[in-house]
Structures are given as structure tokens and as C-alpha cells.
Amino acid sequence: MASSIHDLARHLNISIGTVSRALNGRADVNADTRQRVLEAAKKLNYSPNQSGRSLRQGATRSIAFMLQPHPGDQQYGEPFFIPFLTGLQARLADYDLDLMVVMGEPGQYQQERLRRVVETRRADAVVLANTRREDDRIDYLSKAGFPFATLGRSQSGGDTYPSLDIDFERAGDEAVDRLVARGHRRIAAIRPSHDLNFGYLFLDGYRKALKRHGIEGDPGLIADGFINEAGGYQVTADVMLSKDRPTAIIFNNDAMALGGCKALAEMGIRPGQDIAVTVIVDTPLCRYFSPALTAFRPALEPMGRRLAEMLLASLPAFAGPEGPRIIREVWPLELIARDSD
Amino acid sequence: MASSIHDLARHLNISIGTVSRALNGRADVNADTRQRVLEAAKKLNYSPNQSGRSLRQGATRSIAFMLQPHPGDQQYGEPFFIPFLTGLQARLADYDLDLMVVMGEPGQYQQERLRRVVETRRADAVVLANTRREDDRIDYLSKAGFPFATLGRSQSGGDTYPSLDIDFERAGDEAVDRLVARGHRRIAAIRPSHDLNFGYLFLDGYRKALKRHGIEGDPGLIADGFINEAGGYQVTADVMLSKDRPTAIIFNNDAMALGGCKALAEMGIRPGQDIAVTVIVDTPLCRYFSPALTAFRPALEPMGRRLAEMLLASLPAFAGPEGPRIIREVWPLELIARDSD
DNA sequence: TGTGTTCTCGTAAACGTTTACGGAAAAACG
DNA sequence: CGTTTTTCCGTAAACGTTTACGAGAACACA
Incomplete structure (x- = not known):
């Protein structure tokens, strides 16, 4: 079913190294053979195995979003996050990044879930929501040197991570x-x-x-x-x-x-x-x-997009020529006057 | 920072094979050495690299949830899904499975996003929402032999996949x-x-x-x-x-x-x-x-849990001794009488 | 003592990629 | 034609696991 780079190489009678280079747009491959490789890839319906890639490159191409519901009896959770997630996911998808959603049980200590993501390297970075004034998740990630960004400010961790907040x-x-x-x-x-x-x-x-x-x-x-x-x-x-x-x-x-x-x-x-x-x-x-x-x-959906951009800008692998940048932004809210005042 | 199985082996002066077997609870390892391995794992803060595992085992231990917002100008999306997601994620977490969320742009053709997930093998199974009467996503997954379950019934695909729906x-x-x-x-x-x-x-x-x-x-x-x-x-x-x-x-x-x-x-x-x-x-x-x-x-959060169970029961890797089972369920809704009728 | 069994472990291959290195062939140059 | 440079490609190692295979040691049994 799934064809690998080896299948392509065998089919074209060239080496897997060349196939890989051709697919990745490397310069040192003949225009002609590149063409043939691309055609064969299409014909054999090839797409790269993400696990193999992740292992080799040490990057999973996925970002974890940690959402911790507040304790309480909410029947429906927080409508807040769907549009934010939509924006976040949309921008990450532009970069071919996946979004992993990690929700704690309401009120449960979330640290453990976070550790698991970080230690098993299931994601390349983390987005935190529901930031607290003193946030041990931020402390942990900072100390571990794991890239992250937050929706909401905190007093933890200093200015070492991107954050986006409402004003x-x-x-x-x-x-x-x-x-x-x-x-x-x-x-x-x-x-x-x-x-x-x-x-x-x-x-x-x-x-x-x-x-x-x-x-x-x-x-x-x-x-x-x-x-x-x-x-x-x-x-x-x-x-x-x-x-x-x-x-x-x-x-x-x-x-x-x-x-x-x-x-x-x-x-x-x-x-x-x-x-x-x-x-x-x-x-x-x-x-x-x-x-x-x-x-x-707040403009939730644009905020989701923006935080994705800010996170990416802080990652060496995605930062532009100027290198990684830490950005913090605070966005205004729009007053919607209705009938209660 | 991150220690591998090799580090453990070197530290204990035994082979990586033994370390792996000890960690995975295999029978053919001395109780004593297993003990030492586990202690060393704790001491060196070892946890297995998921990419390595996925590559070797051909399974990513993550499930993709596809959520396609309806076209329209909804400011806040569908509150429906947060509690469902909460339940789904909670049960998957019990099995150490991650949840990947894939949202299409509203109204955008989602097939392409789905293909990407399947072909790059980023997930072991897919959960579909917003099922349509004739659903090409279901047709595609069936034909591709990729495991999936749906929230909502459809006329596509026959009885070959688990589905959970509201009555x-x-x-x-x-x-x-x-x-x-x-x-x-x-x-x-x-x-x-x-x-x-x-x-x-x-x-x-x-x-x-x-x-x-x-x-x-x-x-x-x-x-x-x-x-x-x-x-x-x-x-x-x-x-x-x-x-x-x-x-x-x-x-x-x-x-x-x-x-x-x-x-x-x-x-x-x-x-x-x-x-x-x-x-x-x-x-x-x-x-x-x-x-x-x-x-x-509807009881959304329990439904999320249940669909996770049903999906897992259909996967050979998780099915009980009787082997994989396809389950279809339709859940009742509870009438909440209020003031509008 | 010889034979067979069990316990335990090491070796090495495999999963699918990417990439450093080197070499052959072709091109450029004098 | 000889030398240097460029172009292109193959080789092989590496990422971190799991696991089939086999072998040595210990043990049981006659």
C-alpha cells in the first residue's frame, strides 16, 4: 500500500539518496532525474513517512496545545477556545505542522501530561492556555529548555517565551x-x-x-x-x-x-x-x-493565527534570517455595547 | 538532556536489547536485571522516544479527529465539540494515545487534509465528525483500509466501521x-x-x-x-x-x-x-x-469516551481476546423542558 | 557423564528517512 | 591534451526503538 523511498529508488533504478535529495529540492541533483523522481512519486503515490522523518530529523512537526478546563460543572466547556484553536490550527497547517490537543481532566494536575509530551518528544513545541500568575508549567518548560508559547501572560519564566494576551x-x-x-x-x-x-x-x-x-x-x-x-x-x-x-x-x-x-x-x-x-x-x-x-x-481566531506565528518565529527551525525572536503582544478588545448597561 | 536506551545500556553495562525487553515487561529477562534497568531509567529520567517507537512498530499512537466547521460566519464555532473532545481525549489518554485535531477551513474541501494524515501515517486511526449522508471521506478511508470511526451515521461505507450517533x-x-x-x-x-x-x-x-x-x-x-x-x-x-x-x-x-x-x-x-x-x-x-x-x-462527554472505546475495540492492536469488533450505537437524547413551548 | 531443557542475554537487522562524504564523469580552462 | 572545477550520484551511517535468532550458562534428569 504505502510506498517508501526505497520503492521509488528500485522503480527508477537509482539510489535512495538521490531520490531523497530530489524530493527535498536539493541542488545537487540533475533536473532530469528530479523530474523522473517526482513523476514516479506521483505515480506510486508516495508520501514520506512522518515517523521516519521525525526520527532522523529529531523533530515531529507537531505542536501540542494544552487546554485545562477549569474545575466546575460546566456542561459545555469554554466556547472561548474553538475559534482560537481554529486560527492556531490554520496557521500551523500552513507550515505543515500538526496540532495535538492535550486536555487535562478538569482540576487535575496537568504537569504530568505535560511532562509526557515533552519527554517522549511527541511535539516540537507547546502552546499553553489558562496561564496562571505563577505557573509551574512555564517553570518546567523553561527549565527543560522546551520551546513554548502562551495564550495569556504570567509572572513565571521571565521574557523568555512568546506570549499573546488580551488587554x-x-x-x-x-x-x-x-x-x-x-x-x-x-x-x-x-x-x-x-x-x-x-x-x-x-x-x-x-x-x-x-x-x-x-x-x-x-x-x-x-x-x-x-x-x-x-x-x-x-x-x-x-x-x-x-x-x-x-x-x-x-x-x-x-x-x-x-x-x-x-x-x-x-x-x-x-x-x-x-x-x-x-x-x-x-x-x-x-x-x-x-x-x-x-x-x-477579543478577536480569537486571528489571535490563534498570530500566536502560531509568534511561536514559529521563536523556533530556530522556522525563524527567518534574523534568527529566532521572542515576541510578546497584548491585543485590545472590542466593546460590544448591548442592553445590560 | 534526553537519555536513550543506549544511555541506559551503557550505564548498566548491558545490551540495549536487554534494556528494551526489561522496560517492555518481556518475560525473558532476569528479575534482578529488570529491577536495575527500571531504577536506572528513573535515575536517568528515561522515557522512550516516540518517533523511534513509531518507526519500528509502524504505529504512531495517535488518533486524528477531523472537525470541519460548517460554512458560515460563526463567530464562535460549535460549542458542541468541546465536551465531546474532552471525553474522547480522556479515554484515549487512558490508553496512552494522543489526539491530533485537524480542522478544515470552513467550507473547504477536507479530503486533502485527510489524505495527508493517512498517507504520511501521522495517526493510527481517524475520528470523523459532521458526517454527511454521502460522505467521500468515509469512502476514501474504507477504500484505503485505514481505521476510523464516526460521530454520526452515514450511508457511505456500509457497516464496516464503528459509529456513534445521537438518536x-x-x-x-x-x-x-x-x-x-x-x-x-x-x-x-x-x-x-x-x-x-x-x-x-x-x-x-x-x-x-x-x-x-x-x-x-x-x-x-x-x-x-x-x-x-x-x-x-x-x-x-x-x-x-x-x-x-x-x-x-x-x-x-x-x-x-x-x-x-x-x-x-x-x-x-x-x-x-x-x-x-x-x-x-x-x-x-x-x-x-x-x-x-x-x-x-445529548450526553456529549460520555459519548466522546464511548466512541474512543468503540474505535479501539475495532483496532486489532487494542481489541480484546475476541479480536476486533465493529460496534454501532445510537444514543438517546434527554428532553430539557424550558419555556419556549 | 551425557543429554535435554530452561533461563538469560547479546547480536544484529529492521522500520523510513536524511545527509556527510567521496568518487566518477563531465565540463571548463589553459 | 592535461589539469582543475563542476555536476551528479552512490555509499553508508545515523536517528531510537523492537524483536527474531542464537548461544552460553545453569539446571534437571537419567
């Missing part, structure tokens, strides 16, 4: 700006715990904007909870029970916002009328929720 | 049942075109139930459109313009239902009050939409 800080800032312009002064910020890095960034922007507007922050209006609907419900209920209620809430996660809106509904508080609600990362749920939630939307 | 027929039937019990007689069925197989299955169930209830179907109430929001909008508007309007609509896709509801809203028709709306495959969007949409929900 949560600016989004938090803008969200406050918009709410203040609409007359709000008591603005709550609700974000996930779990040491997820974006929660800190969001809060930075939130605080900066408050200060700029001369509003002194009320610590009671900042809260964090489990990054799912139940967590949002819980923490929102808590915040709304404080004696001096907020008139606006910024949620740093869509699932938490949904849970929060449920809590609000039970208290008879209507987003968009009695309270303003803004969500920092938009998902389709925000759009179809009633009232439709004003949210900040 | 769209029964869901269509039950949906009609429920609506008839609530007094509806004019029930529309809106489904995707594109030759997607589940659209046919759904319609079979729909028709069967109508006949059972002695309702003669109105062909004008059956319509298909593009499988996205715009398609649902369009075809729903058409159906509602017929002189004898339906009192209920069953949508065979969540995005189409959302678009349909938009059309209804513009006509001042309220789901749950003026018309009954049922969705055949539930997604989170159905739950958060307002009114929350009554929908049939």
Missing part, C-alpha cells in the same frame, strides 16, 4: 470609563480566583480608572469566586447584600456573569435598568442572554 | 409527540441543508410521529436552510409567511433556532406564548436564550 487591563479601564460616563460611581468588580493571571490584570485596569476619575475604591466592591456560574451567583449575592450596593458590576468572566445575573434576577434587580452589567470577555452567551450583555470581545 | 429520529418523534400532546397540529420542521445526515434522520422521526397521530404532513412546513443563524432566520421567515402558519416549530440546530427566533421576534411572535419552539440539539445558548428554549440534550 484585560485596558478593558477593565474602559469598562469603568464607560460606566462613570453614564453616571455610576459605585462599581463592583467580580473576578475569578484560582490565581488566574487575567483576574489581576483586570483589577489593575479597574483601579487605575477609578483613581483617574477620583473615585476612591470600596474594597467591599471587589470580590472573587469560583470561575463558573455557581461562583458568580454566590459572589454576586454577597456583594449585593452589602449595605451600600453597587450600581454597576463588571464581571471578568462570562459564566460568572450569567450566574451573577441569576442572583440579580432573584433579588428583582434588572440588568440594564436597575443595575449596569458589563462582561469582560464576550462569548455567544452574552449575546443571546436577556438582556443581551454589554461585553468586550 | 435524531427518536428526538424528532418525541418532539412531535410532546407538541401534539399540547394541542399542536401544524408543526413545522426546520433543518439544515448541506446533506448533513442528521437532518434526514430527524425528518424521519418527525414524519413517523405525525403519521402515528394521524396528522397529514404539510410539505410547506418542512424547510431547510443554511446551518447558521442567518439560515434559520431566512427559512423561518419564509415558513411564517405561508398562508396557514404553523403553531409550533422544531429546529434541528441551535444556531438556526436562534436565527428563527429573531425572525419571529421581528414579526411580533413570542416563543412560548404565540408559538411553540423546540430545538433538537441543546447547547448552552438554548439555556440562556430568552425565553429559554426547550431542547433535546
